[in-house]
Amino acid sequence: MLELKFVRENADVVRKAAADRGLEVPLDDLLELDRRRRALLADVEEKRSRHKKGNREIGELMRGGGDAAALREEMGGLSEEIKSLEAEVDDLDARMRDILVWIPNIPHESVPVGLDETFNREERRWGEPPAFPFQPLPHWELGEQLDILDFQRGVKIAESRFTLLKGTGALLERALVNFMLDLHTREHGYTEVFPPILANEESMFSTGQLPKLKDDMYVCRDDVLYLIPTAEVPVTNIHRGETLREDELPRYYCAYTPCFRREAGTYGKDTKGLIRQHQFNKVEMVKFVHPESSFEELEKLTGNAEEVLRRLGLPYRVVVLSTGDLSFAAAKCYDLEVWLPSYDDYKEISSCSNFTDFQARRADIRFKPAGKGKSRYVHTLNGSGVAIGRTVAAILENYQQDDGSVVVPEVLRPYMHDMEIISI
RNA sequence: GGAGGGGUGGCAGAGCGGACUAAUGCGGUGGUCUUGAAAACCAUUGGCCGGCAACGGCUCGCGGGUUCGAAUCCCGCCCCCUCCGCCA
Numbered sequence: 001m002l003e004l005k006f007v008r009e010n011a012d013v014v015r016k017a018a019a020d021r022g023l024e025v026p027l028d029d030l031l032e033l034d035r036r037r038r039a040l041l042a043d044v045e046e047k048r049s050r051h052k053k054g055n056r057e058i059g060e061l062m063r064g065g066g067d068a069a070a071l072r073e074e075m076g077g078l079s080e081e082i083k084s085l086e087a088e089v090d091d092l093d094a095r096m097r098d099i100l101v102w103i104p105n106i107p108h109e110s111v112p113v114g115l116d117e118t119f120n121r122e123e124r125r126w127g128e129p130p131a132f133p134f135q136p137l138p139h140w141e142l143g144e145q146l147d148i149l150d151f152q153r154g155v156k157i158a159e160s161r162f163t164l165l166k167g168t169g170a171l172l173e174r175a176l177v178n179f180m181l182d183l184h185t186r187e188h189g190y191t192e193v194f195p196p197i198l199a200n201e202e203s204m205f206s207t208g209q210l211p212k213l214k215d216d217m218y219v220c221r222d223d224v225l226y227l228i229p230t231a232e233v234p235v236t237n238i239h240r241g242e243t244l245r246e247d248e249l250p251r252y253y254c255a256y257t258p259c260f261r262r263e264a265g266t267y268g269k270d271t272k273g274l275i276r277q278h279q280f281n282k283v284e285m286v287k288f289v290h291p292e293s294s295f296e297e298l299e300k301l302t303g304n305a306e307e308v309l310r311r312l313g314l315p316y317r318v319v320v321l322s323t324g325d326l327s328f329a330a331a332k333c334y335d336l337e338v339w340l341p342s343y344d345d346y347k348e349i350s351s352c353s354n355f356t357d358f359q360a361r362r363a364d365i366r367f368k369p370a371g372k373g374k375s376r377y378v379h380t381l382n383g384s385g386v387a388i389g390r391t392v393a394a395i396l397e398n399y400q401q402d403d404g405s406v407v408v409p410e411v412l413r414p415y416m417h418d419m420e421i422i423s424i
Numbered sequence: 425g426g427a428g429g430g431g432u433g434g435c436a437g438a439g440c441g442g443a444c445u446a447a448u449g450c451g452g453u454g455g456u457c458u459u460g461a462a463a464a465c466c467a468u469u470g471g472c473c474g475g476c477a478a479c480g481g482c483u484c485g486c487g488g489g490u491u492c493g494a495a496u497c498c499c500g501c502c503c504c505c506u507c508c509g510c511c512a
Contacts (some may be wrong), residue, residue, distance in 0.1 A: 041474055045481045050473095052481090055493045059442035075492040243434095243471090366471095375471080399460080 001362045002103055002154050004096070008034060017106040020323035022115045029101045037092040040207045044085040051078050081236055099112045101211060105358040108295065108332040112322045119322030120335075126306065127315030129339045137343030137404065139396040140273035144171065145404050146422055149274070161278045164298065168422050172395070172408075173281060174390050175258045175415035177195055179284040180308055184385055185251040190285055195234030198225040203237040206363035208329035208355075215264045218278075228258035229282035239288060239378075240363040244372045249378065250289040250297060256386060274389040275340075275347065281388035287381040288365065290299045291357065294379035295332070298354040302334045302358070305385045312413045314394050315339040331356045336386065349390045352383030374386035 007014050011027055018025045056076045061068040107113075112121045112323070130136075143149025148169025153261055154162040167174050184190040204210040204226055209217065218227040235253050245253070259282050270276035285304060289297045302318065309316045321333045330353040337346035355375035366375040399407040405423035408416055 038474065041481085048482090049480060051492090055442075056445090058492055075469070077492095079492070125506040143446070 001100060001358060003361065004100065006033075007100070007103065007220075013106060013277060014103060017323075018104060020107060020113050020115075021104055022324050024106060025103050026099055026104075028051050030096055033092050033099075035097045035277050037096065038088060040092065041297055043080060043287045044089060046116075047078060047082050047085065049084060050153055051075060054078065056254065057413040063380075068250075068349060068352060081399045094236045097190070104206075105331050105356065107323045107326055108354070108356075109318075110295075111326065111332050112320065114322040115324035117235070117322065117325045118189050120319045120325055121322070123318040123320055123334070125317040126310060127313070127314070127339070130313050130341070131150065132341070132402075134306055134353075134402040136341045136397065137207070138273060139393040140342075141407065142396045142400055142404060143273075144405070147423060148172070148422065151273075161276065163277060164273060168419070169392070170305060171419075171421070172386055172392055172412070175412050176391050177281060177283060178415050179258055179311075179412055180385055180388075183283060183308060183311070184283070188252070188254075188285075188307075189300070190252040191242060193235060193253050193255045195231060195238070195255055195257065197228055197234075199228050199233050199237065200225055203233055203240065206240055207233050207236050207359050208327075208362065209233060211294070212328055216262050228257065229261045230382075231255040231257040231282060232286060235284060236359060236365075236382065237288040237363060239365045242365060242366045243375050244288065244365070244378065246290070246367050249292070249367055250287055253286045255284050255286070266415060273342070273393045274393045278387055280390075283385045283388065285383050285385040288378045289381065290367070291376065291379050294354050294381060297379075298332060298334070298381055301381055301383045302336070304353040305336055305352055305383050309336065309338060312391065312395065312409045314391070314398055316349070325350075327353065329353075329355050331358070334383075336384075338390065339398065341395075342396060347390065349394065350384040350386040353381060355380045355382075 001016065007027070008031065014025070015027055018027075025040040039148070054071060058068045058071055058075065061071070094268045112119050114120075123220070137145075140149065140151065144151070146168070148166055150164040150166055153291055160346035181192055185192050197221065201210060202226055204217070209226075209229060213229070220226070234257070235255050238253065239251075248253065258279055260279050263276060263278065266276060274280075285301055287297055287301060306318065316336055316338045319335045320339060321330075321335060326333055333351060333353040334384060335348050338349040339345075340347045356379050359380045360377040363380075365378050365380070367378050395409060396406050399409065401407065403423070405421050407421055408419050413419060
């Protein structure tokens with residue numbers, strides 16, 4: 001959420017930012033409501049001031065044994081007026097908020113302007129896509145041959161886009177989780193947390209999933225709780241409503257959690273394999289940082305995610321998202337795309353974003369500058385470090401051999417009982 | 425899930441219809457004193473909204489209500505503690 005004062009004073013900036021994203025926001029309506037609200041507020045506050053003074057006088061009169069009947073009558077009338085004015089202000093507040101919560105964050109100046117992903121800009125590549133001297137198989141075929149991925153039974157247990165991992169498949173999944181968490185906690189300075197997997201509406205609103213992405217989330221029937229679509233939600237909400245000390249910044253957290261997405265509107269996309277699932281595992285990194293350093297922190301965060309892929313020996317590229325592809329709450333976002341032979345292309349495996357103060361304002365997360373000064377909003381960032389399911393797919397495909405077996409990347413072997421090869 | 429107790433400023437804690445314009449203590453900040461520090465003493469002390477400002481308003485878990493007036497009374501909700509039940 002943007003600050004109302006900022007929107008009021010920079011209407012053209014806000015309008016352009018929304019237009020660059022292909023969104024239209026009823027800014028003129030908002031500004032008109034704002035004008036009416038402020039006029040009304042001046043009136044109601046003046047009346048409240050008189051009301052308070054009058055009531056104080058009644059108290060004094062009564063203590064002195066005087067007659068307060070007339071004043072009491074007058075204050076009664078004033079009270080009614082105030083109530084009706086307050087109702088109007090509340091109504092304006094609600095209508096303004098309904099507009100304000102749909103206004104997206106302002107993209108950073110370094111973000112390429114364009115309405116869709118064709119304007120995304122490739123920043124760098126790492127590694128060489130493997131050249132197979134045989135016909136490589138997609139991971140869903142490899143996984144079934146090796147009896148480590150069972151797509152049919154996943155569907156039987158839940159529905160389509162749920163998968164059962166078996167034996168070495170389940171071990172590989174778990175090994176990746178542990179490898180990534182160890183890397184981020186031991187070498188990148190993150191504190192590991194294991195948060196709730198259900199979150200309430202307030203938490204979902206704070207990070208920007210609500211109201212926009214309501215249809216993409218699983219909801220509990222009898223409780224107002226949502227299954228988290230990403231650990232970003234519970235981990236960012238760790239500090240909701242808190243004011244941190246300046247010397248507590250930056251704070252780095254990482255978490256492994258399952259994630260749940262209904263993926264409304266993606267029918268027919270990535271229908272095979274592990275790429276698009278309703279439930280998937282992810283190691284997520286979340287940062288709370290000083291506003292002055294958030295874009296540097298984004299570079300570091302992205303580097304932390306890249307390190308995962310480098311150690312696993314998976315070829316990837318880094319893409320900066322254009323304004324049109326950027327998510328609602330983000331000011332800048334890098335996607336890491338891993339090489340997938342079955343797609344003959346790079347496929348998103350991590351998304352690293354700086355939300356500047358957009359989430360912090362919604363979540364009311366501030367810091368108190370050392371010494372003097374008013375508290376300010378922190379900047380929040382997060383990035384996948386990285387998506388586990390897609391990593392499994394990438395490893396199976398990039399490390400496959402002509403006999404259908406798969407070489408285990410060296411860094412994972414300590415996590416997999418020193419296994420070097422996955423074979424039948 | 426049931427019964428009881430409780431949620432007050434950074435913390436502790438009083439208040440239980442009208443000087444609460446929230447006592448007091450601790451902590452924080454500034455100062456006096458001191459070679460320096462401690463102690464003592466004096467002053468100050470959050471957040472949000474409107475306003476160029478002066479200033480005004482809101483804020484005692486949250487939301488309603490009663491009243492001229494609510495931290496205080498009533499209703500609903502949330503959270504915490506104790507005991508019981510259930511349970512990995």
